[in-house]
Amino acid sequence: MHPELISIGDFTIHTYGFMIMLGAVLGYLYMSTTVKKELGITRDKIQNLAIIVILTAFIGGKFFFYLEKPDYYFNPPSNMFKNFRTGFVFYGSLLFAIPATVWYFRKEKWPLWPMMDRLAITACIIHFCGRLGCFFAGCCYGVPTDSFLGITFTDPNSQAEPLHTALHPTQLYEATLIGSILVILYMLKRHGRLEGKLFFVYVILYASGRSIIEIFRGDVRRGYIIEGVLSHSQFISLLLIAFAIGYYFLRMRKSNP
Secondary structure (H helix, E strand, O other), X not given: OOXXXXXXXXXXXXXXXXXXXXXXXXXXXXXXXXXXXXXXXXXXXXXXXXXXXXXXXXXXXXXHHHHHOHHHHOOOHHHHHOOOOOOOOHHHHHHHHHHHHHHHHHHHOOOHHHHHHHHHHHHHHHHHHHHHHHHHHOOOOEOEOOOOOOEEOOOOOOOOOOOOOEEOXXXXXXXXXXXXXXXXXXXXXXXXXXXXXXXXXXXXXXXXHHHHHHHHEOOHHHOEEEOOOEEHHHHHHHHXXXXXXXXXXXXXXXXXX
């Protein structure tokens, strides 16, 4: 839609990168302010956490992106550095960042589940901005549609295909999903008793919504477990839903024997 925010000569600021940066700043401000006020954790410790999250999310997002076309990106490996600043898979970032953050929470002896709850809200803030960045860049686009919801991409630098054709704005669908989850988490945060509930609610709601949105996605390069039926993201969503529901009820049973 508008992939380049500013372009002066050879200097270009891509809208996608700017939105990711904006989300990271807002997420950091929320996390650092909240945990200092509610848990007494200093801001410098959160800075270290932010570095860990950024690094692992970057590595995981790129790794899963390469797995979409392994024959191309790993043969030869130099192809991994082509268009290095673009192309990330959210689930890859999530699955790499969570173990790293849990390790850091344990290392610092922070309360695990209260931190995971606040991390879920932080993830929504960052992810919401990131999906808006996807919309501006044209990536993660939808299939053609004749409905009133269709959005037509015309910028030749856009990643959407085909141009000049109304497509389902799956990026905005997902941004709406994430924004709704963010509101729900805020509401639950005021009334929740079981620590960790927000994190599990976040995983279940996002994975469920993502599975539905995948039906309208048009970027087939993301790959399928069952061609045309079950995409990689839908498969990961099902695993996450099963894990989150099972582990959540297990924690409830332990909390209420």
